[in-house]
Amino acid sequence: MPEVVMPRLSDTMEEGVLSRWLKKEGDAVRQGDVLGEIDTDKATMELESFDDGILEKLLVQEGTTVAIGQPLAVIGDGHSTARPEPAAPAPDSIIPSAQEVTSPAASKPVPATTGVQPGAGSRRLLSSPLARREAARHGLDPATITGTGPGGRIVRADVSAAIAAAEVDRSRLAGQAQPTDQGTQPVRPPSSVPDSVEVPLTQVRRVTARRLTESAAAPHFYLTVVVGVDAMFQFRSEVNERFADQGIKVSVTDLVVRACAVTLRSHPQVNSSWAGDRILAHRRINIGVAVALNEGLIVPVVTGADAKSLDQIAAETRSLAEKARAGTLTLQEFSGGTFTISNLGMFGIDNFTAVINPPEAAILAVGAATEEPFVEDGELRSRRILKITMTSDHRVLDGATAAAFLSDLKRRLEDPLRIVI
């Protein structure tokens, strides 16, 4: 009798959360049917059936975290005979049938919220009765609270954390509002407020922490170049004005994505990764673009970026970023990157160093465009510059190799036609 097991859906996946069953016990299923949904460390994936038959038993409840390879359900011919349970104290892994599951949020509609809800598309708000009651008592909208219980259930601890955070904010504001000319005692937060508030880890935060800790094992070195970007900015405005009617809108990041992709063609060492006992040089050039979310960081990937036109790249990065914020990225959309770009220019950061996204060999940190004075033909002029810093894995790249790539990239960025040709 075939068992459906938790599949390995990504390189970094060790376990998944069976977030939703789409089929119920007794349903006839065919090979390829979607049985349910699985939340992996970064996305919601479909659980497909590899067999035809009757879905005889669901072995885990929605919201259960299951290790790879562990059974989730049993598909059979629908005539299996009941056998006694194994002789061990019976755990409570009983799945209520669909009709019996009542939505915890059914009592009243959840008000729409302004903040972006992680995966709030069609997900029900899960909350323990106690958490819902306490949230209401303190005038908190449950939709604004991050649930850290099974399957994202909001539990009382989450409400407490939200209340404590609000208290801390309030007392900080109160502290600022104190008149300073009266020599008053420094304001202390009320004693009921702890000095630090425990912030529960989201799955994305957990993965980010683990991956970047892995990254720390790589010996990093950093190279920074200053790029004059007057021409590039000029080029970008022209493109955006000229093709506005076609809905084309190119960002600095899009230009950098394409520039990197094209430059990587002639620098295959940079488009490589460390594989423990060997180096893998990748044939495809897949550029990851780091996107900051409320609950962490995610890096969607523009695959085969060197073969895509600038407007294609622009459309793709926009849709990837939207999907990332809505939590609907598919696994393919954030895996397989060979080189990553992290742009903090929009946050006014002049320059910074980024941490490599393993197993890639390098990451490019892009700062904000700033104006600076410079001397040309004996005259003092001003120009706009961008500082870009590449972090490299010294196991794969040496200074000279990385420098050669970076100076080519600089030349390309300063001569924008070479970005598109």
Added chain:
Amino acid sequence: MPVITYRQALNDALRAELTRDDNVILLGEEIGIFEGSYKITAGLLAEFGPERVRDTPIAEEGFVGAAIGAAMLGMRPVVEIMTLNFSLIAMDQIINHAAKIYGMFGGQTPVPLVIRMPGGGGQQLAATHSQNLEVWFAHVPGLKVVAPSTPADAKALLLAAIRDNDPVIFLENLSLYNTKGEVPDGEHVAELGKAAVARKGTDLTVITYSRATTVALEVARQLAEEGISIEVVDLRSLRPLDRETVCASVRKTSRAVVLEDDWLSYGVGAEISATLMEGAFDYLDAPVRRVAAAEVPLPYAKPLELAALPDANDLIKVIRELLDASRFSPAATDPIAPATR
């Protein structure tokens, strides 16, 4: 206060009631000359004579029926059935007669009867002699069902059961007979239908009864060392069920596990879970969990028998899962309910 065994506490209670009230009589298999299969009636035949302490044939339906008749005519019989498992033979008498006579005949006559039965697993007595059938009785209106976990409760509840005018099923777990505890001398009577908070705590309630209470208290002691404060509610009485004490405890701790020696499906835990849904829904921070015996005829082989019965490790595992599911941390300061730790 004297420290005595659960066995001795029962013996003391029977002696006290035989002395106090001439209408109290004992009937049962091997209770006289042999002084009881488990020696609960030691010395009573010698002291009170064969009129008051009567050996019966191995005919449960017959002697339970005789006791019901005696009770209807003003006696207060205390029946010992050699093991709970033999009560199956007397089910018709217990459920169709003892439980219903008062109601069916318009309250003309009460049936002040006590049926004492040792039961439970863990003694290598195999599947037919190791059952926990408490819910078979607790399901029936007209019966009262008690299951004391300590020597003091054994005495207090047996005195109350003998004095009560309804038929009372008095369940004794074999593994408790040799346990010791402080038991007050003289009058020590409990009210039937009242649970006891056996240990106070703030983080999670374990609801349990009979032998399982001793397991729960041991687990509570262990977890206290980790800063986890477990409250143990000993039901003591399964019918009437003290729903208020159960709900009050869980309204305080917000988490509940039921530890029961019977089988999981339709067991005591199912009733407690429903009770909590009705009486403490808004206070639950996680689903109610149950730890019960494996759903198999209890194996004879010792390792298998031990594996099938719920133990401290099973309980701890479920408690940890429940605490994790509601993000419990012993040191967390909680603005909602300032910790009393």
